[in-house]
Amino acid sequence: MTHHYTVLHGGTILTMEGALPTDAASRGRGDPDVPDAAGRRATAICFAHDRILAVGRDAEILALAGPDSQVVDLRGRAVLPGFVEPHAHPYWEGMVAGMRLLAGRERRAALKALPGGAERLEPDAWLVGRYDPTGWDRPDDPTRDDLDRAVPDRPVLLAHVSGHAVAANSLALAFAGIDAGTADLPGRSAIERDAAGEPTGILRGPDAWDRVAAAMPAPTAAEGHAALARAAARLAADGVTSVADADVGSTAGVATELAAWGEAIASGAMPLAVALMPGLVRIAGGAGDPVPTPADIAADLPAAVRDRVCVTHVKLKADGALTTHTAWLRAPYKDAPHAGGPVHEPAALADRIRGAIAAGWAVATHAIGDAAIDAILDAYAAAPAPPRPHRVEHAMILDADLIARLAASGATAVVQPEFLAWTGTTYLARLGDERSTRLLPFAAILAAGIPMPFSSDRPVVPGAPLDGVRAALRHDAGLSVAEAFHAWTAAGAVVLGDDGAGVLEVGRRSDLVILSRDPTAVPQRAWVRGDDGIGVVATIVGGRLVAGRLDGLA
Numbered sequence: 001m002t003h004h005y006t007v008l009h010g011g012t013i014l015t016m017e018g019a020l021p022t023d024a025a026s027r028g029r030g031d032p033d034v035p036d037a038a039g040r041r042a043t044a045i046c047f048a049h050d051r052i053l054a055v056g057r058d059a060e061i062l063a064l065a066g067p068d069s070q071v072v073d074l075r076g077r078a079v080l081p082g083f084v085e086p087h088a089h090p091y092w093e094g095m096v097a098g099m100r101l102l103a104g105r106e107r108r109a110a111l112k113a114l115p116g117g118a119e120r121l122e123p124d125a126w127l128v129g130r131y132d133p134t135g136w137d138r139p140d141d142p143t144r145d146d147l148d149r150a151v152p153d154r155p156v157l158l159a160h161v162s163g164h165a166v167a168a169n170s171l172a173l174a175f176a177g178i179d180a181g182t183a184d185l186p187g188r189s190a191i192e193r194d195a196a197g198e199p200t201g202i203l204r205g206p207d208a209w210d211r212v213a214a215a216m217p218a219p220t221a222a223e224g225h226a227a228l229a230r231a232a233a234r235l236a237a238d239g240v241t242s243v244a245d246a247d248v249g250s251t252a253g254v255a256t257e258l259a260a261w262g263e264a265i266a267s268g269a270m271p272l273a274v275a276l277m278p279g280l281v282r283i284a285g286g287a288g289d290p291v292p293t294p295a296d297i298a299a300d301l302p303a304a305v306r307d308r309v310c311v312t313h314v315k316l317k318a319d320g321a322l323t324t325h326t327a328w329l330r331a332p333y334k335d336a337p338h339a340g341g342p343v344h345e346p347a348a349l350a351d352r353i354r355g356a357i358a359a360g361w362a363v364a365t366h367a368i369g370d371a372a373i374d375a376i377l378d379a380y381a382a383a384p385a386p387p388r389p390h391r392v393e394h395a396m397i398l399d400a401d402l403i404a405r406l407a408a409s410g411a412t413a414v415v416q417p418e419f420l421a422w423t424g425t426t427y428l429a430r431l432g433d434e435r436s437t438r439l440l441p442f443a444a445i446l447a448a449g450i451p452m453p454f455s456s457d458r459p460v461v462p463g464a465p466l467d468g469v470r471a472a473l474r475h476d477a478g479l480s481v482a483e484a485f486h487a488w489t490a491a492g493a494v495v496l497g498d499d500g501a502g503v504l505e506v507g508r509r510s511d512l513v514i515l516s517r518d519p520t521a522v523p524q525r526a527w528v529r530g531d532d533g534i535g536v537v538a539t540i541v542g543g544r545l546v547a548g549r550l551d552g553l554a
């Protein structure tokens with residue numbers, strides 16, 4: 001049965017239409033219909049297939065319904081633009097969804113659990129998983145000896161949950177050809193060595209994974225397809241309707257991953273709107289190598305899906321992570337005798353960015369430490385104007401001078417509030433009390449006029465946008481609930497350059513999330529305590545229900 005129109009009525013529609021990112025800016029405009037950063041309110045919405053036809057009051061919208069329309073009473077629930085996730089790793093999320101994550105309080109117990117399930121693998125298959133040592137009683141990365149004791153008879157490769165370090169056993173190191181004579185790749189992968197110069201099994205740096213995983217058999221097309229289907233289901237269950245892969249190629253190489261994306265979109269296994277950001281060092285190995293254009297990359301997708309995918313930014317890394325002591329700071333760590341360092345020397349960073357812009361890209365650069373943010377703003381300033389605004393991913397330590405520079409640069413700060421919920425105590429240990437007060441000052445970023453979409457970097461953290469809202473409001477009392485939802489919707493659509501998403505207004509795509517009630521009617525303190533009671537009821541992409549359920553909605 002086909003329904004020509006779907007009408008949702010009897011709820012609160014937070015349209016984001018006319019919204020400015022900050023409540024102060026919205027109020028400053030003096031428009032009484034736009035009370036806050038969530039924009040104009042309505043009570044009903046009508047869509048047909050993938051387009052929004054009307055948004056307004058119940059009476060006017062219900063009048064549009066015909067005999068074959070689907071009319072659904074929201075019973076006070078809220079409808080928002082579907083959440084936009086502009087920085088995630090869905091291919092990796094789908095791959096790790098079935099893998100073990102060694103976490104918990106006791107390091108010994110975590111390592112002891114490692115072999116569990118290994119007997120189900122093929123005899124010579126790699127055992128792959130992740131570890132999160134930040135909660136362990138002894139937060140040291142696992143060494144090859146630890147892993148050899150747990151699993152002596154097959155290669156083991158564990159990724160640090162941040163993605164910025166790996167732990168490998170002796171067999172994995174041997175397959176990867178890593179021994180005492182193997183050189184570090186400065187800034188990209190450092191091989192930790194013991195007193196005798198032998199690798200300990202721990203590699204740090206943004207390319208540590210690639211260095212060992214290159215020796216593993218590549219995922220098959222079926223495995224890639226299944227991974228993206230799993231990721232899509234998890235994202236949709238959390239209310240996400242648009243997702244960007246913020247480093248295509250980081251798990252299995254650009255060609256393998258692009259092929260999986262193309263097939264998953266074409267088959268409907270990945271129904272969400274998609275943006276793909278290839279890793280710059282993965283599509284142009286050396287700093288002087290020619291950079292493929294966005295059209296070159298898109299050409300690797302099936303023609304039928306090309307116009308459904310945004311391909312505008314390449315991903316670049318200026319530093320590492322705070323948890324692994326590889327973020328690049330202006331002053332040394334509180335708990336280590338160094339300040340981290342750059343992935344690319346400043347001249348090489350500038351060359352990379354110029355090369356990417358010349359090929360038609362804007363650049364999204366991972367920069368966590370204050371020194372890294374400073375360096376990337378220098379490099380952006382020295383380069384010709386990009387075709388779209390550049391992005392700074394994470395932008396975690398922001399002194400007042402960096403906020404001013406970021407605002408002047410025109411770049412977007414793509415930030416991850418949920419990091420603070422999971423890793424806040426480790427940040428405090430790394431940075432000390434005073435510097436920690438400069439972590440992700442959301443309200444100050446907005447007040448400076450910097451575009452600031454929220455994201456999660458999932459699977460680094462679980463990544464549900466509602467948990468991101470809670471973490472953001474807990475961290476910064478100056479941020480409002482409406483501003484937090486704007487950051488998860490309209491702001492994300494802008495950074496992805498997707499003018500069909502992010503706002504519920506006529507002509508945009510019918511990508512929306514239904515929440516249990518109006519999130520802006522819940523007091524801020526309830527969000528901070530986590531007893532707001534707000535949940536995702538249903539997620540709709542292109543007019544189709546992709547997760548959850550709502551009585552009357554087919």
Ligand SMILES: [Zn+2]
Nearest residue numbers: 087088246457
């Ligand atoms: Zn990331």
